[in-house]
Amino acid sequence: MLDYDFDESIGYWLTVTTQRYHRAFNDALVPYGITFRQSQVLGWLALEGELSQAELAGKMMIEPPTLVRILDRMERDGLIRRRPCPTDRRRKLIGATAKSKPVWAKIVECAKGIRARATDGLTDRQQATLKKLLGRVHENLLLTPPTELSDR
Amino acid sequence: MLDYDFDESIGYWLTVTTQRYHRAFNDALVPYGITFRQSQVLGWLALEGELSQAELAGKMMIEPPTLVRILDRMERDGLIRRRPCPTDRRRKLIGATAKSKPVWAKIVECAKGIRARATDGLTDRQQATLKKLLGRVHENLLLTPPTELSDR
DNA sequence: GACAATTCGTTAGCCTGCTAACTATTAGCG
DNA sequence: CGCTAATAGTTAGCAGGCTAACGAATTGTC
Numbered sequence: 001m002l003d004y005d006f007d008e009s010i011g012y013w014l015t016v017t018t019q020r021y022h023r024a025f026n027d028a029l030v031p032y033g034i035t036f037r038q039s040q041v042l043g044w045l046a047l048e049g050e051l052s053q054a055e056l057a058g059k060m061m062i063e064p065p066t067l068v069r070i071l072d073r074m075e076r077d078g079l080i081r082r083r084p085c086p087t088d089r090r091r092k093l094i095g096a097t098a099k100s101k102p103v104w105a106k107i108v109e110c111a112k113g114i115r116a117r118a119t120d121g122l123t124d125r126q127q128a129t130l131k132k133l134l135g136r137v138h139e140n141l142l143l144t145p146p147t148e149l150s151d152r
Numbered sequence: 153m154l155d156y157d158f159d160e161s162i163g164y165w166l167t168v169t170t171q172r173y174h175r176a177f178n179d180a181l182v183p184y185g186i187t188f189r190q191s192q193v194l195g196w197l198a199l200e201g202e203l204s205q206a207e208l209a210g211k212m213m214i215e216p217p218t219l220v221r222i223l224d225r226m227e228r229d230g231l232i233r234r235r236p237c238p239t240d241r242r243r244k245l246i247g248a249t250a251k252s253k254p255v256w257a258k259i260v261e262c263a264k265g266i267r268a269r270a271t272d273g274l275t276d277r278q279q280a281t282l283k284k285l286l287g288r289v290h291e292n293l294l295l296t297p298p299t300e301l302s303d304r
Numbered sequence: 305g306a307c308a309a310t311t312c313g314t315t316a317g318c319c320t321g322c323t324a325a326c327t328a329t330t331a332g333c334g
Numbered sequence: 335c336g337c338t339a340a341t342a343g344t345t346a347g348c349a350g351g352c353t354a355a356c357g358a359a360t361t362g363t364c
Contacts, residue, residue: 009267010279011173013286016213018170019321020293021163026322026349035349054312061168066351068314073349090312090359115161120292122285127162130285133278134165140272141172171351178319178352187319206342218321220344225319242329242342 010137021118028110032103033077037070039107041080045096046104050083052091079103162289173270180262184255185229189214189222191259193232197248198256202235204243231255 025036034042037060044051044059051059057067071094074080079100085091096104119127177188186194189212196203196211203211209219223246226232231252237243248256271279 009263010270010282011177011263011267013283013290014166014170014173017286017290017293018166019213020290021166022350023322024293025163037350052312061171062350063352064313065315065353070350088312088360092313111161111163115163118162118289118292121288126285129281130289131162131165133274133282133285134169136273137270137282138165138169138172140270141169141176141266174320175352189320204342214320215322216343217323217345222320237342240330240342244343 014137021114024117025110025114028114029107032106032110034074034079034103034107038074038079039111041070041074041094042096042100042104042107045080045094050093050095052085052093054091056094166289173266176269177262177266180266181259184258184262186226186231186255186259190226190231191263193222193226193246194248194252194256194259197232197246202245202247204237204245206243208246 022036025039029035029039040060041056044056048059053067053071054064057064060067071080071082075082078097081095081097082092083095085093122130174188177191181187181191192212193208196208200211205216205219205223209216212219223232223234227234230249233247233249234244235247237245274282
């Protein structure tokens with residue numbers, strides 16, 4: 001029994017910490033009627049201008065079908081616009097609307113607040129270390145499983 | 153413009169790393185027909201024996217309504233059993249079935265494999281640091297937002 | 305130029321998160 | 335004792351993850 005280091009491990013802390021982070025972020029954004037992922041969409045559009053859905057999904061590291069519904073809601077709420085791409089009729093270009101501008105300003109405020117709360121008590125060096133370690137774990141898991149035991 | 157350190161920050165890395173982790177875990181568990189959260193339920197039951205739903209939700213750090221549906225599916229699949237508590241008719245005690253035993257053994261295998269992959273190239277000290285830093289961030293976000301700006 | 309392979313967005317179906325609101329039961333307090 | 339408050343589990347409704355599969359359009363190849 002008690003091979004049960006199982007849950008007191010990296011995966012456990014990743015899970016609960018990320019959950020908390022999203023919860024705090026979403027709570028902070030409630031007054032502006034948007035969510036964490038929606039704020040991220042506006043962030044990328046602010047940074048890069050118009051993007052196709054595939055490009056946006058790539059930057060957000062989510063699958064295209066997941067993005068579709070996020071954009072559906074944002075389009076419904078008038079935060080973004082889908083425009084057919086003039087050179088490739090398969091693509092649609094996503095752009096932020098004028099209505100989203102003031103929302104984006106609020107998001108930046110919120111993001112700063114949450115980050116300050118999240119990193120309270122951590123030195124710059126510790127924050128850098130945390131990012132570096134997370135980056136390594138992420139990279140480790142990026143590869144498809146080696147299927148090394150397929151012949152056992 | 154470019155207050156957009158926004159997404160190159162802790163929240164970003166937390167999000168993508170955790171996503172990857174869950175994806176890897178779920179992928180590895182597909183052959184056994186269960187998911188990450190279901191495996192966690194079995195883990196807690198293996199460790200603690202019968203638990204009420206509120207206790208289980210507390211240990212898993214999720215809300216009771218979220219747990220209900222997870223348990224519904226597991227009960228449907230014969231992995232757990234809900235038993236009325238003899239001393240409190242509101243409570244239900246959750247227990248693992250005999251059918252879940254071999255599944256649990258497989259989970260332990262998978263968990264070890266994923267963890268090994270995730271922490272590849274990290275020393276024990278680095279893993280401890282990662283857990284410690286995640287723990288601090290989690291703790292920072294645990295408190296309800298101070299509502300310090302409510303009067304502005 | 306025609307046909308196969310690929311890419312883009314979408315839909316459907318499943319699992320997981322949350323809050324709000326409800327029922328049933330228990331606990332607490334006058 | 336009796337009434338209120340709190341607790342356990344559930345349901346409904348919304349947002350977000352994924353895969354599989356599909357139609358439309360483009361790219362690649364012979």
